[in-house]
Amino acid sequence: MTSQTQTAEAGTPPPPQAGDAAQGLNIVARSQGQLIRRRFFRHRGALVGMVLFFLVVLLAVSSIGWGPIPGWWDKDATTTGTVTNGGDPTLSVVPGFLGGGGVHLGEHPFGQDNTGRDYFALTMRGTQTSLLIAIIVGLVSTLVGTVVGAVAGYFRGRTESVLMRITDVVIAVPTLLLAGLIGVIVAGHGILLFALFLGLCLWTQIARLVRGEVLSLREKEFVEAARSVGTPARRIIFKHILPNTMGIIIVSATLAIASAVLTESALSFLSLGVQPPDTSLGRLITDYRTALSVRPWLFYWPGLFIVAIALSVNFIGDGLRDAFDPRQTRVRD
Amino acid sequence: MLVFIARRLFVSVWVFLVATVVVFFLATNIRDPLADARQLPDQARASKIAEITERMHLDDPALVRYFRWLGDLLTGNFGKDREGQKVNAALDHALSATLQLIIGATVIAIVVGITIGVISALRQYTALDQSVTFVAFVCFSLPLFWVGTLLKQFLALDFNDWLADPEISPLFIGGISLITGLGCGALVVGDRRTRWAVFGITTVAMVALLIALSASEWFADPGLGPIVIALTAVGGALGFTALVSGLEWKPPLQAALIAAALGVVASLALDPVLDDPQLITLLGLAVLTALICGAVGWFLGGELYRRSAIPAAVFTGLFTGAVIFTDRMFQSFADYSDSVGGRPISTIGAETPNYEGTFWETGLDSFGHLALPTLALVLISLATYTRYTRASMLEVMNQDFVRTARAKGLGERAVITRHVLRNGLIPITTLVAYDIGTIIGGAVVTEQVFGWSAMGSLLFKGIEEGDPMPIMAFFVVSGGAIVVFNTIADLAYAFLDPRIRLS
Numbered sequence: 001m002t003s004q005t006q007t008a009e010a011g012t013p014p015p016p017q018a019g020d021a022a023q024g025l026n027i028v029a030r031s032q033g034q035l036i037r038r039r040f041f042r043h044r045g046a047l048v049g050m051v052l053f054f055l056v057v058l059l060a061v062s063s064i065g066w067g068p069i070p071g072w073w074d075k076d077a078t079t080t081g082t083v084t085n086g087g088d089p090t091l092s093v094v095p096g097f098l099g100g101g102g103v104h105l106g107e108h109p110f111g112q113d114n115t116g117r118d119y120f121a122l123t124m125r126g127t128q129t130s131l132l133i134a135i136i137v138g139l140v141s142t143l144v145g146t147v148v149g150a151v152a153g154y155f156r157g158r159t160e161s162v163l164m165r166i167t168d169v170v171i172a173v174p175t176l177l178l179a180g181l182i183g184v185i186v187a188g189h190g191i192l193l194f195a196l197f198l199g200l201c202l203w204t205q206i207a208r209l210v211r212g213e214v215l216s217l218r219e220k221e222f223v224e225a226a227r228s229v230g231t232p233a234r235r236i237i238f239k240h241i242l243p244n245t246m247g248i249i250i251v252s253a254t255l256a257i258a259s260a261v262l263t264e265s266a267l268s269f270l271s272l273g274v275q276p277p278d279t280s281l282g283r284l285i286t287d288y289r290t291a292l293s294v295r296p297w298l299f300y301w302p303g304l305f306i307v308a309i310a311l312s313v314n315f316i317g318d319g320l321r322d323a324f325d326p327r328q329t330r331v332r333d
Numbered sequence: 334m335l336v337f338i339a340r341r342l343f344v345s346v347w348v349f350l351v352a353t354v355v356v357f358f359l360a361t362n363i364r365d366p367l368a369d370a371r372q373l374p375d376q377a378r379a380s381k382i383a384e385i386t387e388r389m390h391l392d393d394p395a396l397v398r399y400f401r402w403l404g405d406l407l408t409g410n411f412g413k414d415r416e417g418q419k420v421n422a423a424l425d426h427a428l429s430a431t432l433q434l435i436i437g438a439t440v441i442a443i444v445v446g447i448t449i450g451v452i453s454a455l456r457q458y459t460a461l462d463q464s465v466t467f468v469a470f471v472c473f474s475l476p477l478f479w480v481g482t483l484l485k486q487f488l489a490l491d492f493n494d495w496l497a498d499p500e501i502s503p504l505f506i507g508g509i510s511l512i513t514g515l516g517c518g519a520l521v522v523g524d525r526r527t528r529w530a531v532f533g534i535t536t537v538a539m540v541a542l543l544i545a546l547s548a549s550e551w552f553a554d555p556g557l558g559p560i561v562i563a564l565t566a567v568g569g570a571l572g573f574t575a576l577v578s579g580l581e582w583k584p585p586l587q588a589a590l591i592a593a594a595l596g597v598v599a600s601l602a603l604d605p606v607l608d609d610p611q612l613i614t615l616l617g618l619a620v621l622t623a624l625i626c627g628a629v630g631w632f633l634g635g636e637l638y639r640r641s642a643i644p645a646a647v648f649t650g651l652f653t654g655a656v657i658f659t660d661r662m663f664q665s666f667a668d669y670s671d672s673v674g675g676r677p678i679s680t681i682g683a684e685t686p687n688y689e690g691t692f693w694e695t696g697l698d699s700f701g702h703l704a705l706p707t708l709a710l711v712l713i714s715l716a717t718y719t720r721y722t723r724a725s726m727l728e729v730m731n732q733d734f735v736r737t738a739r740a741k742g743l744g745e746r747a748v749i750t751r752h753v754l755r756n757g758l759i760p761i762t763t764l765v766a767y768d769i770g771t772i773i774g775g776a777v778v779t780e781q782v783f784g785w786s787a788m789g790s791l792l793f794k795g796i797e798e799g800d801p802m803p804i805m806a807f808f809v810v811s812g813g814a815i816v817v818f819n820t821i822a823d824l825a826y827a828f829l830d831p832r833i834r835l836s
Contacts, residue, residue, distance in 0.1 A: 045470075165348060171819070172352040174774025174811045177792065181359040181804075184796055262476055266778050269478045272796070285479055292486055303479035310474030318470070 039323040046319020053312040056305065060127040063120070075108075075118040111297045113288065122284065123301045129280040130261055131309065133195040137260035140199025142253040145206025150237050150245075152207070153214030164211070171204050175263065180272035187275045194274065198264065206252045213245045247324030254317035258310045265306050281306045338824060345820045349813065356808045357399045357801060364799030366391070366415060388417055389800070402805060411809070415800040423791060424806045430683050430787035434779065435772050437703060438710035443765055446715045447758070450722025452520070454757075455749065457727065461519035465719065472716035481709045481782035485680040489705055493676040499552035501543055510539035554667040557660040562600060562653075566593035569652040570645075577648070578641035579746055588633040588646040592626040596653030600660075607661055609691040619654060626650030662700070665693035669701075677701045681784040706783045710776070714768070721764050722757070729757040759829045763822045770818030774811035 030038070040046055065071030110119040152163040170178070182197045217223060218241065226236050242249075265282025267273030274280040279287075281302040288298035365371075366389060370381040385391070390398050405412050411420035453465040514536030521531045546552065557565070570589035571580065578585040599622075600607075606614065626646040634642030670677045672694070673685055679702045688698050729735065730753055738748045777789035788807055795804035 045467075165344070165351075168344075168348040168819075169352045169355065172348055172812050172816050173356055173808065174771060174815065176774060176777055177356070177804075177808060177811065178359075180792070180796065181356070181363055184363045185359065258474065262474070265476050266478065269476075270778065270781060270793075282476070282478075285476070285482075289482060292482060299479075299482065303476060303483075306476050306479065307471070307474050310476075311470060314470050314474055 036323045040319050043319035043322055045315040046322075049312040049315030049319070052308060053316065056127065056308055056312070057131065060124050060131060064124045064128075066128070073121060073124070075121050078117070110301050111295065113298055114291075114295070119298060119301065122279065123281075123305060126279050126281040126284045126302055127305050127309075129191055129274060129278060130264060130282070130306070133191055133198065133264050133274075133280065134257045134260040134309070136192070136195035137199040137202060137264070138253050138257035140196055141203040141256050141260075142206055142249060143203075144200065145203035145252075146210050146242070146245075146249055148203065149207040149210025149212075150214050150242060153211040154218055154233065154237050154241065160211075163207075167204050167207050170201070175201060176266065176270070176272075179263065179267055180270065183267055183272040191274055191278050191280075195264075198260065198267075202256060202260065202263065206249070206256065209248055209252055210245055213248055214241055217241050217244055247320075251317055251321045251324060254313060254320055258313040258317065261306060261310050261313070334827075337827060341820055341823055345816050349816045352812055352816075353403070353805070353808065354399065356812070357402065357805060358395060360795065360801035360804040360808075361395050361398070363796060366799035368799070385415060388413065389415060398801075402802070406809065411806045412802040414794070414802045415798050420791075420802050420806045423803065424810070427786070427788045427791050428810060430785055431773055431776055431780065431789075433683065433699070434703065434706055434785060434787060435710065435776050438707040439714070439769060439772060441707065442711045442714040443718060445711070446718025447722045447761060449715070450719040451726055451754065451757075453719065454723045454726035454730065456519070459519060461516070462723075464519075466723075469716040469719045472712050473720075475713060477709060477713050477778045478782050480712060481706070481779060484705050484709055485783075488708070489676075489678045489680045492678055496552065496670065496677070497675055499547070499550055501547040506540055506543045506547070509543065510536045513539045553670075555663040557656070557663060559597065559601065562656055562660055563593075563597045565656050566596055566649070566653040569593065569656070570649040573648040573652065574645045575746075576750070577645045578638070579744065582638060582641070584634050584638040585630075585642040585645040588626075588630040588642040589649040591629050591633070592646040592650040593653050595625065595629070596622070596650055596657065600653075600657040607657075609693070611692065615658075619651065622650045622654050623647050661693055662697060665691065665697055669694045669697040673698075673701075678704055680705060683785055683787075706779050706785070709782070710779055714772075717768070718761070718765070722761055725760050726753060726757040729753050732756075759826070762829060763826045766818045766822035766825060770815035770822075773814050 061071075063071045063073040064076065108118050108120065110123055113119055113122070148163050148167065152160040179198055179201045182201065183194060186193045186197055214237075223236060223240055226240050231240075261281075264273055264280060265285070268280050268282030269286045271286065274283050276283075284302040285299065285306075288295070288302075291298040367382055367385055370378060370385055373381055390401065393401075402412055409421075411424055414420055414423075449465055453462045456462050514532045517535040518528045518532030521528055567590065570586075570593040574580055574586045574589045580586060603618075626649065627643050630643035630646035631639060633646075634640075666677070669690065672690065673679075673688075677697065679685070683699070683702055685698050685702075688695065690698070735748060735752055738752045743751075773788060776787070777792060779785075780787045780789040788811065791803040792807045795801065795807070
């Protein structure tokens with residue numbers, strides 16, 4: 001890792017420092033964490049993605065509040081009412097001096113649905129659900145995948161073949177089929193259980209990645225040294241091997257969140273995922289699918305939020321990958 | 334190697350069997366298959382429940398039912414659904430629809446995705462690469478069903494409306510021309526002035542072309558004509574020769590040009606045959622083209638250039654054939670468009686019911702129905718191939734043997750095609766194989782959006798009625814494809830990369 005990071009850093013000159021520059025010495029010692037952080041923050045896409053992601057989270061949580069905590073938005077997602085002005089969105093972002101209606105939210109920024117429910121509140125509720133599910137799925141699938149991959153890679157032999165065959169079996173079932181069947185079985189038990197089981201369907205890729213990484217790490221000298229002084233297997237895995245695979249684990253956890261948002265919305269679109277009274281972004285799209293020609297905003301907003309979440313998380317993941325593994329960032333001249 | 338293959342196949346069969354057990358037990362537990370029978374009035378209820386119980390063998394334990402299903406499957410019988418209909422019939426229909434839907438999309442996505450990935454790797458960190466990366470990320474993050482519905486709205490409905498009076502607005506002309514110009518400018522190697530020159534020329538040319546097409550109402554009655562066909566064929570010949578051997582050697586270039594000329598002449602000579610051909614005739618013509626062009630390459634190439642002259646000529650010949658094919662399709666467009674009421678791009682189903690016409694018109698009919706789902710599928714899977722190809726190419730380009738190849742004086746084309754591409758595509762082969770396996774199972778969403786009654790409808794029927802038989806049929810095909818293609822991927826990888834076999 002260290003030798004690679006040095007070659008990657010060599011291409012870009014570190015900031016010049018007085019005194020050192022005179023002697024031609026301007027090398028700054030940095031810890032691995034600092035190096036990774038520097039590389040991550042230099043990745044513009046990742047930064048923009050992170051800002052966008054936090055804005056979405058902030059908006060979704062602060063506007064309608066979380067559980068019993070109230071937010072700053074005064075309407076909620078369930079109250080029906082009279083439809084004003086055909087339910088047109090009142091959000092305006094073009095300032096008055098450019099000929100627009102000025103910057104304001106208005107009564108119903110995202111419009112109303114046909115029963116007069118405030119669509120902004122509804123979308124925010126869907127965003128909360130989708131985000132919550134995605135994060136739980138990311139955590140569960142990463143945890144299961146890491147444990148399976150690490151155990152299989154470290155112990156090899158029979159343990160490995162059993163674990164990897166189980167992985168193969170899960171891979172052999174199409175994701176939508178497996179998750180859809182489980183989604184129907186746990187329907188009505190709330191989104192938390194659904195998220196948990198969805199996570200249990202999506203861990204295979206991480207398990208394979210981690211196993212591959214552990215397979216090569218376990219042959220390294222430092223693992224052999226640890227083994228030779230009698231370190232127990234559990235300690236070797238958790239203290240010596242897994243910290244070195246943190247890079248790919250974090251990256252795949254991020255990407256797992258992005259794909260979980262899309263999988264959840266696809267399942268909900270097929271009515272196999274989130275069931276009423278809960279709602280999610282995918283569910284909203286299904287519910288208002290036929291409204292596209294009459295009230296297109298009912299269709300646009302949830303889709304835009306799905307894209308915003310998935311896109312920002314994908315960019316964060318890309319930035320993390322570049323930061324942890326800079327080998328691919330530039331072709332050697 | 335044989336031992337390796339045998340072991341791999343053995344494992345695959347076991348994995349598949351265990352997976353069928355898992356899916357079967359999930360599928361028997363999703364929903365009560367008697368739920369709607371229980372709602373019936375008293376006298377009908379008991380007999381209906383008894384009937385369904387009898388038909389689905391609900392009195393037997395799940396394990397017994399599983400083995401009965403497995404025994405039937407081994408004789409090629411997928412069992413009967415809740416209504417007593419044979420699942421086989423439904424499966425045949427569904428599978429052919431799904432295959433029709435995914436084959437074209439997959440091929441396009443693979444070819445275009447890999448090409449864009451290679452180009453983007455070769456131009457790393459240029460504006461082109463950055464935009465490709467960005468677009469790939471956006472495609473990556475698009476929910477398929479959302480895009481599909483948007484495509485239906487904008488491409489189908491609005492495009493069909495526009496076709497009634499096909500005049501391109503100036504804004505559109507400007508936009509398309511600018512994008513084309515920027516793309517071409519970014520592709521060219523050279524200093525700033527060359528790039529700007531290319532950008533200017535292509536933009537102006539594009540504007541002129543679009544104005545001409547718009548003024549002549551070309552889009553309502555398109556066609557290429559012999560001159561455009563000939564020019565495209567020659568362009569194809571030059572392009573393929575440049576890729577295969579470079580333009581500096583005479584024999585491959587001659588072979589390719591002769592193949593192009595033969596193609597153009599054949600298109601005129603075969604005119605009556607091409608009026609309403611059978612599919613088999615066209616396939617025969619394609620094989621014939623490949624053989625003739627191969628022979629041309631063989632004779633013109635001589636001992637020295639055979640290896641590059643044959644592929645150059647064959648690719649050119651087939652490409653010319655494809656151009657002629659497109660032209661024929663274009664020529665039938667006006668007739669077809671009239672016969673479907675001026676709405677050639679369809680949003681629902683796989684074909685216009687009861688439509689009859691010439692080969693070209695029925696071809697256009699399925700094209701009109703396939704266009705949108707294919708586009709949606711391609712948009713989504715293109716991104717994966719592009720990103721992976723780019724990463725894999727960059728990884729190979731960093732290796733020592735590439736530097737050695739350059740150091741020994743090989744031209745850039747040879748370095749890229751012989752050394753980088755060949756090695757860079759090994760992991761891509763695996764990825765493509767894995768991906769193809771998952772496509773049948775993943776096409777469910779597209780089928781739903783575009784109203785195709787295909788594999789997905791088996792799955793939904795089963796889930797709705799709590800009936801495991803259609804679900805199992807769906808799984809045997811989609812999961813079977815995954816297992817088979819994963820096995821192929823592993824074997825292909827071992828075949829392409831001998832290091833795997835040794836360990």
